[in-house]
Amino acid sequence: MPTRVGLIGAGYIATWHAQALAATPGVEVAAICDLSKDAAAGLAAGFGAQVFTDVQSLIDSGSCDAVHVLTPPHLHHAIAIQCLKGGLDVLVEKPVTTSASETREIALEAEKAGRRFRAGHNFLGLPSYERMKAAVLAGDFGRISSAEITWALPLVPLRSGPYNLWLLREPRNLLLELGPHPFAFAVDLFGAPEIIFAEAGKPVMLPGDDPRPQAFRILARAGAVDITITLSMVESIDDRSVTLRGSSARARLDYAHDTLTVERENASDLVVNPLRRQLGLAAQHLKAGFGNAWVQATSLNTRNPYARSFRGMNAAIYGAGDGGSDPRFGQDGAVAVMTAIDDTIARLPQEVLKVAAPAAQTRRPKPTALVIGGTGFIGRALTRRLVADGRDVRVLSRSSSGPFPDLPDRVETIAASLHDLDALTEAMRGIEVVFNLAKSLDKTWADCLVNDVGVATRVAMACEKAGVRRLVYTGTIASYDMSDPGVTITEETGFPNDMTDRNLYARSKAECERQLMKLNKDRGLPIVIARPGIVVGMGGPLQHWGIGRWHGAGAVRIWGHGRNILPFVLIEDVVDGLVRMIDAPVDGESFNLVGEPMLSARDYFDAIHKELGARIRVSAGDLHVFYASDAVKYALKKYALRRTGLVRPSLADWKSRAHFSVFSNDKAKAMLDWAPETERARFIEKAITRANLFGF
Structure with a gap:
């Protein structure tokens, strides 16, 4: 059984x-x-x-x-x-x-x-870690004197939200969330560690002037082994590793990529010795690289290192003949790991662990604006702008907590299902304007119809029932065909009639707009549609996928050659455009909120290097290669993995990601009196210099 x-x-x-x-x-x-x-x-x-x-x-x-x-x-x-x-x-x-x-x-x-x-503790199930531990037990590395265990991986929510996640509620939660990984390695290799020292650094301010550390350094000792644990959450190269220094060898486990390399001394003469040493490391890297590539290719990427860690853990727990008593995952190790984290927290200065008390509420908000998606990048900035303009705001979120602890008199956050018409209608009582910034990233068209199109129309129905004066919906410029450099896109351009060969996000957003405009025509729904460009600025991510395909913080493969001007727009300009839609006589209109022509993708990364001293490795992305590669993946998923509901984007869809077409923002400037930033130097200052892209 x-x-x-x-x-x-x-x-x-x-x-x-x-x-x-x-x-x-x-x-x-x-x-x-x-x-x-x-x-x-x-x-x-x-x-x-x-x-x-x-x-x-x-x-x-x-x-x-x-x-x-x-x-x-x-x-x-x-x-x-x-x-x-x-x-x-x-x-x-x-x-x-x-x-x-x-x-x-x-x-x-x-x-x-x-x-x-x-x-x-899933990483203990990696094949490469099992090899490392077996070698330690066999004495292959000699006597181990020290270990360095690192978790260096950007944690984007610290800088750009969402801020209502459990791990951001208290500073200690960051250690509780990430600490088990390095401490599980330490406990399993050397036993329960004694914590000698702990410090936190690189703080970042959450909304409400509530600081969170983005780095921890911990010194510990287990027997004769000195252990250094580093946790880093700023934008840096992915370094999740365990390095052991022994009398006979230095071993490095890269547990993010499931590779183990061992550097040993050799008895060759002084000339040949360094060559032989590096050749040995090169051979190990080549073997690991080809081995991982083979495993992922033959498994159609269903056995990447992270997946292998869970498989290894489950095999140890459920596959052993003794009923799964592998001590790596047993209760003694669990207690030892949590004890080490408790001891680390006790070593940290108390001011690091404090949570800023929310501002005292002196009155209950009386909202006239509702923001759906108010905890996201645009939603947070919009909510604060509305408050600055004198409005009280109700934010609809998945939970009743939100990123506005400093505004208790002006902002209330409520939880309501976007699939519950009655709950949505009730949330809109007394509301004059609703901003629907919600989006759903689904994997099938059927799910898009339920979670995106269905939600957009349900929100519109709730607005009608509640008597809302204006609904502002955010679509996306991604719904346009932007593959032709000779085309200038305006609001009159329109979307392709057949969008079945477009990516699901672009197609779904276009269908949302179609349904909402139909409600405007048939029933007088007071709708205005905004389509922001590539939004940048404070609170936005470094790794913006509207620019290219990122490979960590240090490398990006841009869509296309990267020399065409991109439709960048500052977050404050987007918010200004949305606010102007509240009272302007623009029912049934749509606006492309795209900034003035400023930067290409390459210009943007050159500016990051000049302003912040960070040279990101930029590669051109051949869109024909992207298209062909996607076609192969589509065929394998459909015929080898037997997956259903798949979509294969067209070549024009891939070219659209490069934003080759030019945008005109004349309509928004004329009808909304919108004035996006015009000076390049000020744009770069707001989009890059003061945007805290790297977290420090």
Whole structure:
């Protein structure tokens, strides 16, 4: 009989767990549980699993032998204990809990119930790490004197949101979220570490003048091994590694790419010695590179290093003949990891851990504007501009917390489902203007119709029922055919009649506009449509995919040759245009909010180098190669992986990503009296110099 596993939580990480479980012999994904029935059903459909919306129902159903707890971390403790008492084994995603004491309580409950408790320290399941540990145990590196364990990966939400994530609620949450990775390596290799020193640095201000550190440095010791742990979240090259220094060799594990290289001394003479040393390293890198490329190519990228880490973890837990007692993922290691994190937090200066108290509320807001998507890049700036103009604002979000703790008298954040017409209508009571900035990035056209087009029309219906005076909807310039450099695009240009060969985002947004304009024509819906260009400025990301395909913070393959002027626009100019749409006599009109012609993609990156001293490696992207490569991937996914609902964008669609066509913003300037930035130097200052692109 297979081991039946249920997943509690249907968010991003659940997909990785589900796919790895499905690839593990003797295991089946039996159930998905999430408060959102739609989210649970969407994930369950791919695995033939049952759907639940509460944990106790899953337990009572008898459908599972074990569960993976994948909810936000502050919920792990209660759910894990509930499942253990219900007779289920549990694996808890990292961080296992928010403290060592809670982790011990789960371990005690597991022992009491006679069930297994495992920690989701997935990187310990990588094949390259297994080789490193085996070599350590065999003494192949000699006596280990020191270890450096690094997690250096940009954490974009620290600088550009969304700010209502659990990991940003307190400074300690950043350590709780990222610390388990390096500490799991340290505990598994050397045992429980003693924390000697800890410091935090590179703070960034969250809304409400609430600082968060973007770097931690931790010194620890386990036996005779000195351990340095570095966590870095600013924009930097991806360096997630474990380096061991032994008397016989230096070993470096790159756990982001599942490679292990070992540098050894050799007995050659002084001339040949350095050559032989570097040739040995080169051979290892070539072997690792070709090996990883072969694995990913033959598996159609379903076994990338991150996926392999989950597969390795599940194989250790469910594939062992002893029932899965691998100590890498056992409760003792979980307790040791959380104890080390607790001790690290205790070593940090208390001022680093403080959360800025939200401003005291002196009155309840009386909103006249509603912003849907108000926690995003444009939504945050728009909300603050509305407040500056004297309006109170209601922000519709997935949760009731938002990035406006400094504005309690002027902004209220409420949670309401975009699929609930009654809830949306109620949220619009007393509202004069609604800004719908929501978007849904779906993988099939059927999902787009439900989650994007359906939501846009439902918001419009709610506006009608609530008597809203104006609805402002944000479409996208991506819906245009921008493949021809000889075409100047205006609001009269129109979208292609047949968009079935366009990418789903462009097609879906165009269909939203079509439905909204139909409601305007047939029923008088007071709609205005805004299509922002490539929006840049404070609060926006460095790695903007409207410019090119990024490979970390240091390299980008731009769409096309990169010499044509791009439709950049400053965030403050976009917001100004949106605000001007409130009262202007422009019902049923659309506006392309594109700034004055300023920079090409290459100009933009040259300006980053000049202003910030950061030379990003820029490569031209041949759009015919992109198109051909995409065609091959499409065929493999459709015929080899048997996936359905796939879309293959046309060559014109790929060329449109380069924004070859020129835009005219005359209509917005004439009808809205809109005046985007005209001076290149001021544009660069706002878009780059003062935009905090790198986080420090």
